[in-house]
Amino acid sequence: MTDLDIAEVARRAGVPASTLRYYEEKGLIASTGRRGLRRQYDPGVLERLALIAMGRTAGFSLDEIAHTFAPDGQPRIDRQMLATKAEELDRRIRELGVLRDSLRHAAACPAPSHMECPTFRRLLAAAASGAVAVPRRRVPGAAVKPLVGEGPSDPTRIQDPTRIQDPA
Amino acid sequence: MTDLDIAEVARRAGVPASTLRYYEEKGLIASTGRRGLRRQYDPGVLERLALIAMGRTAGFSLDEIAHTFAPDGQPRIDRQMLATKAEELDRRIRELGVLRDSLRHAAACPAPSHMECPTFRRLLAAAASGAVAVPRRRVPGAAVKPLVGEGPSDPTRIQDPTRIQDPA
């Protein structure tokens, strides 16, 4: 048999064996059997792990990733969902671009205090205005909320209006 | 006095009051005093909160952000650190770009199974090869590791070689 030992899979995939057990528990991967106690894996698991890793960095949760695998194990990918995620990612990329520029500017700006630098303040305002949002407990690329359309409304309110405790 | 009540700050900054208390506890913000029990804040706290939000989305932890405020409360920003963070962000942005393209392709690709699509497999390989890494418990933009340079070495090994349990 060409099956791989869990240690071998761990080595090749660059993840600890404990993670493989965890993934198995979550239904993300499956072992082909045991040799003694030890899990054996089909080499194809490496591809699957790569897919999982990719999904993770794209901002999917393990549960979401699990759902993109059809019952038969083949990746049954919801194209609409992918497109949606791609858009979220795209938005996030642009946000981070603004941030990166802000950081670069702040690093180069000669103003003694950054708060006195108009450019920095402008970037700060942009960041605060909701153009940039911080994902709530989620991996990197994940977007936060649909960012409901706001008109040129109340400039005193920044960020997400849904999370207010006392709207009175 | 023009000080703001905690509820007002919460409303304007778009964060729950509990978060403000938490930030105060962590030393990120300070109240100017109390009216009765209630915290009062200088309006400048809004700017500071914006700064904090920006730092968060740039991938700083709250502790790191706290350090970028000098004891006197003025943002004393380490330019070198900013430049470093900007670079990390830049790298992350490029990674996410690859991911986004992968997702878009997968969404558009007519191949019945994505695993049979050469383009998808190529992107997958790129993702698995370490070109894209998933930040370990860290907010969005944070980079993971310096990604030590690898030559055209063993193509069977993917990801981070330092996290192996059983190197035997």
Next chain:
DNA sequence: GTGCTACTTCAAGTCGACTTGAGGTCAAGT
């Protein structure tokens, strides 16, 4: 002076993705 209510404190809980530890098992080498 009595409520109402939004605040207060402090401890504990939550979430996701794993990791760690204790105690046990088994294939292989000597």
Next chain:
DNA sequence: ACTTGACCTCAAGTCGACTTGAAGTAGCAC
């Protein structure tokens, strides 16, 4: 046969950034 050592299971712990809940308090309207 015995030892070794990497695997096994299962429960519990970790990390960061908050949130939640219980129990208490003070400003303001009446």
